[in-house]
Amino acid sequence: MQCTAQVESGVAILHLHGKLDAVSVADFREEAQKQVRSGYRRMVLDFAQVDHVDGQGLAGLVAFYRRLTVEHKGRLAIAGLNPELRMFFDRTALTRVVPVAYEWQEAAREVRS
Amino acid sequence: MTIAVRTDATQPKDDGLPLVAAIIWAFGALCSIIACFVMLSSAPRDTSVGGFPWFGAGLHLTGVVLAYFGTRVAKGSHPSSAGWALLVSFFALFGGPLGFLAGVACYLFGVGQPTEMPLVDVVKAEMFVRTTAHSKVEQAGAFDVQLREELRTQPIVDLLPYADVATAIAIINKLADQRKRGDLIMLRELSQDRRPEVYQFALSRLDEFERDYATRIYHLKEQLNYRPDDVGLRVELAKVYYDYTNSGLLDDSLEDYYWEMTLAQLFEAMRFESNRQDLVVDMARLFLMRQMYREAEAAVDDVLRKEPANLDAQLLMLECMTERAQIEGDPALLQQARKRALESAWAIKLPRSQEQHPLFKVAQYWFGRTRTSEKAAPHA
Numbered sequence: 001m002q003c004t005a006q007v008e009s010g011v012a013i014l015h016l017h018g019k020l021d022a023v024s025v026a027d028f029r030e031e032a033q034k035q036v037r038s039g040y041r042r043m044v045l046d047f048a049q050v051d052h053v054d055g056q057g058l059a060g061l062v063a064f065y066r067r068l069t070v071e072h073k074g075r076l077a078i079a080g081l082n083p084e085l086r087m088f089f090d091r092t093a094l095t096r097v098v099p100v101a102y103e104w105q106e107a108a109r110e111v112r113s
Numbered sequence: 114m115t116i117a118v119r120t121d122a123t124q125p126k127d128d129g130l131p132l133v134a135a136i137i138w139a140f141g142a143l144c145s146i147i148a149c150f151v152m153l154s155s156a157p158r159d160t161s162v163g164g165f166p167w168f169g170a171g172l173h174l175t176g177v178v179l180a181y182f183g184t185r186v187a188k189g190s191h192p193s194s195a196g197w198a199l200l201v202s203f204f205a206l207f208g209g210p211l212g213f214l215a216g217v218a219c220y221l222f223g224v225g226q227p228t229e230m231p232l233v234d235v236v237k238a239e240m241f242v243r244t245t246a247h248s249k250v251e252q253a254g255a256f257d258v259q260l261r262e263e264l265r266t267q268p269i270v271d272l273l274p275y276a277d278v279a280t281a282i283a284i285i286n287k288l289a290d291q292r293k294r295g296d297l298i299m300l301r302e303l304s305q306d307r308r309p310e311v312y313q314f315a316l317s318r319l320d321e322f323e324r325d326y327a328t329r330i331y332h333l334k335e336q337l338n339y340r341p342d343d344v345g346l347r348v349e350l351a352k353v354y355y356d357y358t359n360s361g362l363l364d365d366s367l368e369d370y371y372w373e374m375t376l377a378q379l380f381e382a383m384r385f386e387s388n389r390q391d392l393v394v395d396m397a398r399l400f401l402m403r404q405m406y407r408e409a410e411a412a413v414d415d416v417l418r419k420e421p422a423n424l425d426a427q428l429l430m431l432e433c434m435t436e437r438a439q440i441e442g443d444p445a446l447l448q449q450a451r452k453r454a455l456e457s458a459w460a461i462k463l464p465r466s467q468e469q470h471p472l473f474k475v476a477q478y479w480f481g482r483t484r485t486s487e488k489a490a491p492h493a
Contacts, residue, residue, distance in 0.1 A: 022377075055381030063373045070404050091383050092396060093412035 003031035011108045012040035017049040020057030028057075032064050041074035042111040046104040048080030053088060062094065077107035130221075134187035138217055141179030145210040148172035173209070180205040180213055184220055197223075281311045289318040297322065297361035319362065326357045344382045348392070351378035355399070375399060390416045394425045401429070406437040 001024030002017040012035040020028060035043060045061070047053075053061075068074040077099040081089060089095050101107035152169035181202040188194035197220055204216025276284060285303055288296040297319070304315040333350040340346060354375040358368050376399055383392050393416050400409035410433045416426040431450050438446035 055384060056377040058380045059373045059377035062376055063369065066403055066405055088384060091387055092380065093393065093415045094408060096411040097408050
């Protein structure tokens with residue numbers, strides 16, 4: 001799992017690559033926390049290059065989402081989910097609360113607004 | 114669904130069925146079948162004539178004995194060997210060849226099953242949240258009992274700073290026996306006591322609980338290694354994680370970690386069984402536990418769209434709304450919750466047979482008085 005970060009008009013975009021699972025969730029958490037420590041409270045997670053997310057990965061994502069939104073009063077959006085991942089995310093009902101977009105640019109606009 | 118946990122150290126045999134046992138069983142079954150055939154074919158139409166079919170009876174008993182020994186050989190030196198052997202031979206004794214086969218089948222299917230039943234709630238352990246809901250019923254139904262218990266405990270807890278060692282140890286025992294979250298948090302504080310006798314005793318009691326959770330988690334994880342797609346096991350593991358998270362044994366960061374572990378197991382279970390709404394309700398309860406009110410409401414709302422009469426979901430929705438109303442200081446939300454409760458057809462249509470349901474008292478708490486007062490209103 002690789003995470004690359006970029007900043008676009010005050011929004012931290014985290015591009016994830018590969019699998020988000022029990023092994024790689026720690027890398028994701030560290031990278032995401034780094035952005036929060038740097039002061040970014042608006043973030044987009046780009047899943048366009050992610051082909052698999054397991055329960056542990058999704059739990060890590062939810063835990064981070066909670067930290068960002070509840071503890072730091074931040075905002076998060078998700079982009080680039082493939083249909084299989086979208087279905088998995090939909091089951092958790094999180095997609096009804098977290099903005100989901102096809103492209104990260106669109107998601108970034110969403111969290112900025 | 115009832116989920117069982119294997120807690121004994123001895124793992125079931127998984128090295129297959131010994132050939133000798135299979136041969137003994139085969140002979141036994143053969144004896145039993147021949148005995149049946151001999152006894153039926155030699156039975157006179159007139160029962161007043163003809164002797165007792167000794168040969169057939171002997172064969173039958175031989176079959177029973179072989180069933181016993183076959184099972185003993187199959188099970189080896191395991192402590193449950195004699196029990197299984199007796200069970201199979203009883204089947205063979207009273208059921209003839211069919212009983213023999215049924216007994217052996219019973220053994221073959223049953224021998225790999227867990228030997229110990231769930232630790233908390235065998236019958237209602239569908240979900241760990243159900244256990245939580247049940248405790249709420251206890252709070253609602255037997256509130257006075259709980260209050261009395263606390264009133265009895267509180268004075269000795271207040272004495273703690275002035276207590277001598279013997280009293281402190283008695284208090285530790287009392288707290289450990291109650292095993293509630295608040296009690297265990299207090300026990301953790303006692304483990305910082307400056308007197309070695311006190312803090313060592315407190316630590317030893319805490320260690321008991323830690324080891325209990327660790328053992329349960331270890332066994333469930335071991336079983337999951339062999340059956341990774343077993344949803345029941347995942348749910349049970351989630352339940353143990355949930356209990357551990359709420360136990361009061363952990364500090365904040367570890368609580369967060371185990372909360373995440375609970376969620377991970379639930380998500381994995383949801384991946385395998387996407388249509389289980391109870392899992393979604395449990396997930397929502399986890400969200401609520403960490404102040405994710407909107408997320409919890411969204412999840413419960415999803416459930417209620419699919420199952421409008423889901424009692425757990427209805428109650429959880431009200432809990433979400435009332436908690437959010439308190440946090441946000443928004444009385445409109447409380448009114449909205451009340452309106453929603455009144456509109457809930459499920460509560461009005463709740464049949465009388467449901468009065469035995471553990472959640473009925475909670476439902477009554479929420480809706481009972483409201484309905485009564487509505488009926489009374491026209492007279493007033």
